[in-house]
Amino acid sequence: xxxxxxxxxxxxxxxxxxxxxxxxxxxxxxxxxxxxxxxxxxxxxxxxxxxxxxxxxxxxxxxxxxxxxxxxxxxxxxxxxxxxxxxxxxxxxxxxxxxxxxxxxxxxxxxxxxxxxxxxxxxxxxxxxxxxxxxxx
Amino acid sequence: xxxxxxxxxxxxxxxxxxxxxxxxxxxxxxxxxxxxxxxxxxxxxxxxxxxxxxxxxxxxxxxxxxxxxxxxxxxxxxxxxxxxxxxxxxxxxxxxxxxxxxxxxxxxxxxxxxxxxxxxxxxxxxxxxxxxxxxxx
Amino acid sequence: xxxxxxxxxxxxxxxxxxxxxxxxxxxxxxxxxxxxxxxxxxxxxxxxxxxxxxxxxxxxxxxxxxxxxxxxxxxxxxxxxxxxxxxxxxxxxxxxxxxxxxxxxxxxxxxxxxxxxxxxxxxxxxxxxxxxxxxxx
Amino acid sequence: xxxxxxxxxxxxxxxxxxxxxxxxxxxxxxxxxxxxxxxxxxxxxxxxxxxxxxxxxxxxxxxxxxxxxxxxxxxxxxxxxxxxxxxxxxxxxxxxxxxxxxxxxxxxxxxxxxxxxxxxxxxxxxxxxxxxxxxxx
Amino acid sequence: xxxxxxxxxxxxxxxxxxxxxxxxxxxxxxxxxxxxxxxxxxxxxxxxxxxxxxxxxxxxxxxxxxxxxxxxxxxxxxxxxxxxxxxxxxxxxxxxxxxxxxxxxxxxxxxxxxxxxxxxxxxxxxxxxxxxxxxxx
Amino acid sequence: xxxxxxxxxxxxxxxxxxxxxxxxxxxxxxxxxxxxxxxxxxxxxxxxxxxxxxxxxxxxxxxxxxxxxxxxxxxxxxxxxxxxxxxxxxxxxxxxxxxxxxxxxxxxxxxxxxxxxxxxxxxxxxxxxxxxxxxxx
Numbered sequence: 001x002x003x004x005x006x007x008x009x010x011x012x013x014x015x016x017x018x019x020x021x022x023x024x025x026x027x028x029x030x031x032x033x034x035x036x037x038x039x040x041x042x043x044x045x046x047x048x049x050x051x052x053x054x055x056x057x058x059x060x061x062x063x064x065x066x067x068x069x070x071x072x073x074x075x076x077x078x079x080x081x082x083x084x085x086x087x088x089x090x091x092x093x094x095x096x097x098x099x100x101x102x103x104x105x106x107x108x109x110x111x112x113x114x115x116x117x118x119x120x121x122x123x124x125x126x127x128x129x130x131x132x133x134x135x136x137x
Numbered sequence: 138x139x140x141x142x143x144x145x146x147x148x149x150x151x152x153x154x155x156x157x158x159x160x161x162x163x164x165x166x167x168x169x170x171x172x173x174x175x176x177x178x179x180x181x182x183x184x185x186x187x188x189x190x191x192x193x194x195x196x197x198x199x200x201x202x203x204x205x206x207x208x209x210x211x212x213x214x215x216x217x218x219x220x221x222x223x224x225x226x227x228x229x230x231x232x233x234x235x236x237x238x239x240x241x242x243x244x245x246x247x248x249x250x251x252x253x254x255x256x257x258x259x260x261x262x263x264x265x266x267x268x269x270x271x272x273x274x
Numbered sequence: 275x276x277x278x279x280x281x282x283x284x285x286x287x288x289x290x291x292x293x294x295x296x297x298x299x300x301x302x303x304x305x306x307x308x309x310x311x312x313x314x315x316x317x318x319x320x321x322x323x324x325x326x327x328x329x330x331x332x333x334x335x336x337x338x339x340x341x342x343x344x345x346x347x348x349x350x351x352x353x354x355x356x357x358x359x360x361x362x363x364x365x366x367x368x369x370x371x372x373x374x375x376x377x378x379x380x381x382x383x384x385x386x387x388x389x390x391x392x393x394x395x396x397x398x399x400x401x402x403x404x405x406x407x408x409x410x411x
Numbered sequence: 412x413x414x415x416x417x418x419x420x421x422x423x424x425x426x427x428x429x430x431x432x433x434x435x436x437x438x439x440x441x442x443x444x445x446x447x448x449x450x451x452x453x454x455x456x457x458x459x460x461x462x463x464x465x466x467x468x469x470x471x472x473x474x475x476x477x478x479x480x481x482x483x484x485x486x487x488x489x490x491x492x493x494x495x496x497x498x499x500x501x502x503x504x505x506x507x508x509x510x511x512x513x514x515x516x517x518x519x520x521x522x523x524x525x526x527x528x529x530x531x532x533x534x535x536x537x538x539x540x541x542x543x544x545x546x547x548x
Numbered sequence: 549x550x551x552x553x554x555x556x557x558x559x560x561x562x563x564x565x566x567x568x569x570x571x572x573x574x575x576x577x578x579x580x581x582x583x584x585x586x587x588x589x590x591x592x593x594x595x596x597x598x599x600x601x602x603x604x605x606x607x608x609x610x611x612x613x614x615x616x617x618x619x620x621x622x623x624x625x626x627x628x629x630x631x632x633x634x635x636x637x638x639x640x641x642x643x644x645x646x647x648x649x650x651x652x653x654x655x656x657x658x659x660x661x662x663x664x665x666x667x668x669x670x671x672x673x674x675x676x677x678x679x680x681x682x683x684x685x
Numbered sequence: 686x687x688x689x690x691x692x693x694x695x696x697x698x699x700x701x702x703x704x705x706x707x708x709x710x711x712x713x714x715x716x717x718x719x720x721x722x723x724x725x726x727x728x729x730x731x732x733x734x735x736x737x738x739x740x741x742x743x744x745x746x747x748x749x750x751x752x753x754x755x756x757x758x759x760x761x762x763x764x765x766x767x768x769x770x771x772x773x774x775x776x777x778x779x780x781x782x783x784x785x786x787x788x789x790x791x792x793x794x795x796x797x798x799x800x801x802x803x804x805x806x807x808x809x810x811x812x813x814x815x816x817x818x819x820x821x822x
Contacts, residue, residue, distance in 0.1 A: 004237045005270040013538065015426040015451035020743065031744055033751070039495035040426035042453005044538050058157065059168055060235035065267055066170070084450035098745035100689045127424065127455050130750055133690040141785045142818040150401065152289040152314035176358035177289035179316005181401050195705065196716055197783035202815055203718070221313035264287065264318050278511045279544040294606060305607055307614070332431060333442055334509035339541055340444070372608035374552045404613055407553040415648045416681040469568060470579055471646035476678055477581070561812065563700040563725035587769035588700035590727005592812050632724035675698065675729050 001054035005120055006062045008049050008069050012081035015042040016097045019086065040084065043126050047076070049110060052120035063117040075113045076106055099124050099132040107134055138191035142257055143199045145186050145206050149218035152179040153234045156223065177221065180263050184213070186247060189257035200254040212250045213243055236261050236269040244271055275328035279394055280336045282323050282343050286355035289316040290371045293360065314358065317400050321350070323384060326394035337391040349387045350380055373398050373406040381408055412465035416531055417473045419460050419480050423492035426453040427508045430497065451495065454537050458487070460521060463531035474528040486524045487517055510535050510543040518545055549602035553668055554610045556597050556617050560629035563590040564645045567634065588632065591674050595624070597658060600668035611665040623661045624654055647672050647680040655682055686739035690805055691747045693734050693754050697766035700727040701782045704771065725769065728811050732761070734795060737805035748802040760798045761791055784809050784817040792819055 018035040019028050028036045035041070049072050053062045079089050085097035091109050095101045103124045111119040125131040155172040156165050165173045172178070186209050190199045216226050222234035228246050232238045240261045248256040262268040292309040293302050302310045309315070323346055327336045353363050359371035365383050369375045377398045385393040399405040429446040430439050439447045446452070460483055464473045490500050496508035502520050506512045514535045522530040536542040566583040567576050576584045583589070597620055601610045627637050633645035639657050643649045651672045659667040673679040703720040704713050713721045720726070734757050738747045764774050770782035776794050780786045788809045796804040810816040 002241060002271065002274060004240065006237065007268050007270070009266040011538070013452050013454055015453040018745065020745065023743070034493040037493050037495075037499075039498045040451050040453065041424050041493040041495070042426040042451065043424055044455040055235075055237045055241070058160070060155070060157065060233040060238045062237055062269075082445040082448050082452040084448075084452070087450045088448075096745040098740075100691065100740045100747055101745045103689065104687060104740070127422070129694040131692050132747075133692070134687065137687060139789060139819065139822060141788065143785065144816050144818070146814040148401070150315050150317055152316040171356040174356050174358075174362075176361045177314050177316065178287050178356040178358070179289040179314065180287055181318040192783075192785045192789070195708070197703065197705065197781040197786045199785055199817075219308040219311050219315040221311075221315070224313045225311075264285070276515060276545065276548060278514065280511065281542050281544070283540045292608065294608065297606070329509075329511045329515070332434070334429065334431065334507040334512045336511055336543075370608040372603075374554065374603045374610055375608045377552065378550060378603070403557040405555050406610075407555070408550065411550060413652060413682065413685060415651065417648065418679050418681070420677040466646075466648045466652070469571070471566065471568065471644040471649045473648055473680075559812070561726050561728055563727040582767040585767050585769075585773075587772045588725050588727065589698050589767040589769070590700040590725065591698055592729040630719040630722050630726040632722075632726070635724045636722075675696070 001057075003052055004055055004062050005050050005052040006065060006068075007051075007121075008065050008072070010047050010049065010069065010072055010077055012045050012047070012077050013042065014045060014080050014083055014085050015040040016085035017041065018096060018098055020096045021094075040086075045080075046125040046131075047072070047106070048121075048123040048125075049119070050121035050123075051114065051117045053118050063114070068114060068117070071113050072110060075109050099126045099130070103132050103134045107136055111136065138194075140189055141192055141199050142187050142189040143202060143205075144188075144258075145202050145209070147184050147186065147206065147209055147214055149182050149184070149214050150179065151182060151217050151220055151222050152177040153222035154178065155233060155235055157233045158231075177223075182217075183262040184209070184243070185258075185260040185262075186256070187258035187260075188251065188254045190255055200251070205251060205254070208250050209247060212246050236263045236267070237271075240269050240271045244273055248273065275331075277326055278329055278336050279324050279326040280339060280342075281325075281395075282339045282346070284321050284323065284343065284346055284351055286319050286321070286351050287316065288319060288354050288357055288359050289314040290359035291315065292370060292372055294370045295368075314360075319354075320399040320405075321346070321380070322395075322397040322399075323393070324395040324397075325388065325391045327392050337388070342388060342391070345387050346384055349383050373400045373404070377406050377408045381410055385410065412468075414463055415466055415473050416461050416463040417476060417479075418462075418532075419476045419483070421458050421460065421480065421483055421488055423456050423458070423488050424453065425456060425491050425494055425496050426451040427496035428452065429507060429509055431507045432505075451497075456491075457536040458483070458517070459532075459534040459536075460530070461532035461534075462525065462528045464529055474525070479525060479528070482524050483521060486520050510537045510541070514543050514545045518547055522547065549605075551600055552603055552610050553598050553600040554613060554616075555599075555669075556613045556620070558595050558597065558617065558620055558625055560593050560595070560625050561590065562593060562628050562631055562633050563588040564633035565589065566644060566646055568644045569642075588634075593628075594673040594679075595620070595654070596669075596671040596673075597667070598669040598671075599662065599665045601666055611662070616662060616665070619661050620658060623657050647674045647678070651680050651682045655684055659684065686742075688737055689740055689747050690735050690737040691750060691753075692736075692806075693750050693757070695732050695734065695754065695757055695762055697730050697732070697762050698727065699730060699765050699768055699770050700725040701770035702726065703781060703783055705781045706779075725771075730765075731810040732757070732791070733806075733808040733810075734804070735806035735808075736799065736802045738803055748799070753799060753802070756798050757795055760794050784811045784815070788817050788819045792821055796821065 018032040051063045123133045155169040260270045292306040397407045429443040534544045566580040671681045703717040736748045808818045
């Protein structure tokens with residue numbers, strides 16, 4: 001039975017600043033420039049959630065994408081949408097919310113929540129000109 | 138000689154319903170919800186066809202994408218465009234036309250038709266928010 | 275107080291065929307070609323709903339787009355999404371579901387439902403390559 | 412000499428909350444819901460700036476879009492990009508930064524700055540699903 | 549009978565340089581910068597062709613968009629696609645191929661060719677960040 | 686420390702013709718059709734540059750995408766934007782500028798320029814309907 005990858009795209013709008021609390025303000029400014037602006041800025045993030053596996057012969061699905069959407073909305077989107085990624089999100093507490101750190105943290109939440117379906121890739125778009133990808137390895 | 142992957146994007150508009158004829162109507166409704174609606178619904182599908190191989194030193198191409206387009210249009214797009222995926226398509230006869238089953242069936246048609254060029258990936262978008270990918274394994 | 279136009283984009287997936295029941299099958303085929311295919315085809319429609327008016331000084335809104343979304347989802351999207359536009363939709367009963375006829379019929383439903391907000395334009399995309407616009411005149 | 416409209420698309424990423432300081436917190440929450448979240452949220456805004464006029468017979472341009480871009484970047488984008496629209500932007504001071512109020516305020520800045528070129532329309536996308544338009548009237 | 553506007557989107561890939569042959573090379577460089585590069589550059593242009601009129605009660609169409617596509621492909625796209633806009637296109641002979649001049653020249657070709665259908669707007673995208681619009685007035 | 690892939694999207698507008706100077710004009714025409722047009726055509730190319738590696742614990746970045754953008758703009762985009770890919774570009778000298786040959790040549794420029802960051806993928810879009818990908822192997 002061949003493996004197919006299915007992907008669901010979801011969106012959220014959040015505020016953040018790129019800031020490492022272990023560094024001084026001057027070091028943060030030098031390292032992150034305008035992305036460190038103290039009064040925050042924000043993005044329309046797009047998250048693509050991919051699951052890989054064999055096709056279930058009864059449903060014809062690898063996984064019910066409606067269930068994937070429901071789980072990711074409850075576990076991730078509802079935590080970050082219209083929120084501040086530095087201040088409001090339990091699974092990002094203490095983290096510097098770069099796209100890299102966000103995507104790895106989201107993996108830690110989504111992978112167990114959708115098991116036994118196998119999460120195979122997360123792609124997170126911060127703007128139409130940059131995105132990050134993580135496959136759990 | 139390095140391997141490069143080249144991709145052509147094609148579109149078709151089709152009706153379908155997600156329906157397993159081996160199940161009862163009640164089971165189909167429970168499993169597929171509104172996607173099982175008996176009077177059909179439809180999509181603007183987008184198919185991305187990828188071929189991988191070394192660059193031909195004479196043409197500078199991995200493969201002539203014009204030939205790929207012609208073959209895929211004749212073998213696949215002309216069979217599904219402005220058609221019903223449950224009723225009208227020989228290579229989907231008897232299948233439940235989920236995106237997963239469609240993409241695997243299209244692989245079976247396209248891979249031999251474009252040989253000796255090597256089909257390496259099919260990506261099928263059902264809506265702007267979900268897509269499936271298959272690499273033949 | 276200046277007038278501003280605000281627009282909400284919504285999507286639905288539906289089956290249809292372009293068919294005038296007052297004509298013979300041969301006439302329908304001659305007039306509409308593959309769009310008249312008897313087993314239906316379908317589209318991912320995108321509907322843009324625009325309201326024009328002065329900005330409310332208390333809310334800063336012309337209209338609450340969340341309310342526009344709720345009304346259009348209840349009155350229009352829920353009637354057409356995952357449905358057959360020729361068979362299933364009360365406000366299209368007896369109509370030939372071309373994009374032109376659909377957009378005028380939707381105007382007749384949406385304009386009174388969102389009053390006193392003033393509907394100023396509907397734009398309906400049938401595919402990424404064609405769309406229609408109607409302003410009620 | 413016919414009139415042509417030319418448009419330049421620019422982007423900025425900003426934080427904001429929809430909040431009327433003349434109302435109580437309870438009233439703001441009731442009116443604006445999650446868009447009133449106190450720790451802010453944010454967007455990738457897209458601004459389309461349109462100028463209308465006759466074609467200059469020497470340049471073949473209605474206006475040099477490079478100059479439009481420079482003026483709008485200096486007068487608007489540099490003020491809002493990676494900023495907080497409630498706290499940081501002189502031309503929005505005291506305003507509730509709904510898209511409607513933002514677009515009217517931007518008109519007040521851009522129209523004189525690009526004169527004698529005639530600003531004819533601003534379109535501001537807050538997300539891929541909603542946008543506002545203003546033509547100065 | 550209400551008026552509806554229907555639009556067809558078409559694409560072409562062309563080379564050009566922005567250059568006024570009545571000016572010196574130095575004047576052209578000063579005025580047009582890198583867009584005047586003597587060895588040309590190019591774009592994936594997108595042309596949106598809009599027709600406005602009442603809905604034909606027999607067809608349900610304002611105009612058959614398939615006929616619009618055929619006429620515009622024959623009269624315009626076949627003249628400009630994979631061509632040089634300064635050297636190869638009869639309807640642009642002697643013109644400085646700015647987007648403004650191109651769109652007005654295309655109007656002169658398309659409006660009579662699709663009559664009695666009434667051309668109401670041409671929108672020409674030169675890049676994803678700039679476009680021009682012309683309505684024949 | 687897990688590996689994450691980060692991607693920056695950049696754009697350039699260039700003229701080219703697909704032409705192998707080792708072949709006769711008749712052979713070039715037979716092989717490449719309208720893409721061989723002697724007066725050139727052009728495209729709005731989009732280049733996606735991907736870097737893979739562990740997340741730096743101080744910055745939270747795999748690599749500063751601002752630095753990636755600066756390097757790729759200086760080494761590649763400034764060489765090709767508003768230029769002729771057959772005539773003007775040192776790193777393409779003598780090459781037939783198919784997308785495949787362009788992407789491999791760009792790899793040769795970008796990979797050393799962004800070291801020690803590890804270039805992992807280049808994706809080059811020639812039109813909205815075709816793109817090539819190369820991972821250096």
